[in-house]
Amino acid sequence: MASATEPSSALAPDRQPADAVEVRSALATATSVRLEVAGAAADLIDAHAVLPDGTIVVAVDAMTRLGGLLVVARGADGAVRLDVTHLVPVPVRARVRARMTVTGRVRRLDPAFLDSCDDDAVMALLGLPPVALWTIEPGSVHVERHGAAVELPVEAYRAARPDPIAAVEAAHLARLIRQHREAAHRFAALVDPDLAATGARLVPVAVDADGLTLRAETAHRHHDVRLPFRLRVTDEATLDRELRRLLPD
Structure with a gap:
């Protein structure tokens, strides 16, 4: 039986679907994510949601420095970075399961977009802080686990859904x-x-x-x-x- 502390040499291609599920699960259950744009970063607490197609919505006041940088970055490929750490939710050694990074393009959320959302997505968005909402369209998804890394195809990330028990x-x-x-x-x-x-x-x-x-x-x-x-x-x-x-x- 291999120790979980020992790094594997690589992640096999057939792990990609499982990794995609883990990324979606981590994003769906995380209470905080780190948002970076133009060298400025902030931890967002209970201020993000993930739509069924994998689009990430973050709540950032447009009148803050980070919000201003998001305004400038609108529409640019890879302009924003979102980091999330997937943790074992109980007190044990080596709690980090994986670290995920999503980079992509940011835009202001168009209110008309709500018309195409299902009820669960609408409720998730209504639960965000009452400030400006921004959508992040993933352009790359990176997963690192025990010293090994993999770049997920964005299509695999979008097609995946959180594990049904994650919540x-x-x-x-x-x-x-x-x-x-x-x-x-x-x-x-x-x-x-x-x-x-x-x-x-x-x-x-x-x-x-x-x-x-x-x-x-x-x-x-x-x-x-x-x-x-x-x-x-x-x-x-x-x-x-x-x-x-x-x-x-």
């Missing part, structure tokens, strides 16, 4: 840590019997539509153990059933 992952992991720690040890021992003798701290660190990941932490290294679901999860009710199957009370 509730943090809550379910917190509940698993609170209620199922001993069960996690038992099932990790089934996957890798040697773990039972190491005294490792085992923590659920990821759950998605296809399975649960446990992390075994020792003093000097850690391993991730994957427990697949029997079927792909698409809603919380199915997720609860699959987690009860893996980690019964």
Whole structure:
């Protein structure tokens, strides 16, 4: 079993769809992103949304310095950069899953655009701060993980959707840590019997539509153990059933 701390030499081409899903999931669930334009940068807190086609909307007051730079940058290819760090949402070692960078073209959001948005997109935009809204059309998408990097095709990014469990992952992991720690040890021992003798701290660190990941932490290294679901999860009710199957009370 490879340590998650050891970098891989490359990301295979068939990882691109999974990476695209991770980028969309990270953008959909992040509470903060870093926006950079013309050398100026700011962290936007609860001030972005992602539309179904992958267009990113950010809320930046046009009367601020950053807003003024966005005005100047309108329509220019690669003029804006958006950075997001995808983190494990529970306290463990090596919390960074991946770092993503999106560069692209920025424009003011045309209010008429709302007429073509579905209800979820409209509600997401209405939840942004009441300042100027800007759209970022991605021109490149970069993912870095454990020292390896990949450039995603923009088409793959646009075609992907967030993992169906992404929005509730943090809550379910917190509940698993609170209620199922001993069960996690038992099932990790089934996957890798040697773990039972190491005294490792085992923590659920990821759950998605296809399975649960446990992390075994020792003093000097850690391993991730994957427990697949029997079927792909698409809603919380199915997720609860699959987690009860893996980690019964």
